[in-house]
Amino acid sequence: MLLIIELGFAVATAMVASDRGRGKLAWFTLGLFLGPLALVIAYLTEPLEWKALENGTHKKCSFCAELVKFEARVCRHCGREF
Template sequence: MDVTSVYSFSELMIYIAISGIIFGVGSAISAANKGRSIFLWFLIGFLIGPFGFILSLVVAKNTNAIEEKAINSGEMRKCPFCAEIVKSEAKICKHCSKELPEISFDLASQKIQVKSIHDAVYEGNWSLVNQLLKEGVDVNQINPEGKTPLEIARERGDNLIIKLLISNGAK
């Protein structure tokens, strides 16, 4: 029996579109949990159907994006000693076993003693650097050693802080 005799062309197109949407949504959800672009993976799933969905299941995690999202949400933070990601409520770093400083983002009450953005960058404290930038600190200021925060972050190899500084106009 011929497929065209069972379904009209418009019914077939509706079936294909609904299948594409289902595979697109499935691909987008799977990829989003791995730190990938939701829109791009929806499009891939929509266009190539089950193959896009399978591809979204086997694609590697984007750990930098996942870590950055966790830090931005306040769920995680970077250890100032080893620069590894730990839970924000942790008292001791599980990687280097050093005691972690208390976190407070209320800079006006001076609960965190920070002399400059350079100190926060040197300590690898992404959340504090982000807060200082939001409060209007000059991202390109030079410290007494003649270094900018971006130069310090590059020396430390801290890609998350480098990306944050550049996105806020660091040169």
């Protein structure tokens, strides 16, 4: 019974982390060990996307809103030219 609860936390943590551009497997493992605490930590981490925009290494595609490299001339997600 306890194992099912732990697995639930691990899956939820992995989903939140991948939403923020982080590795699913690492956070899944963290969720297994830390349970609810890992989920809270995953929620508190700021998305990698913000950092990339802040540093100016990436920009947001104005067509599909995905993150692309700042120097990119063609969006790698939707294929449109800037």
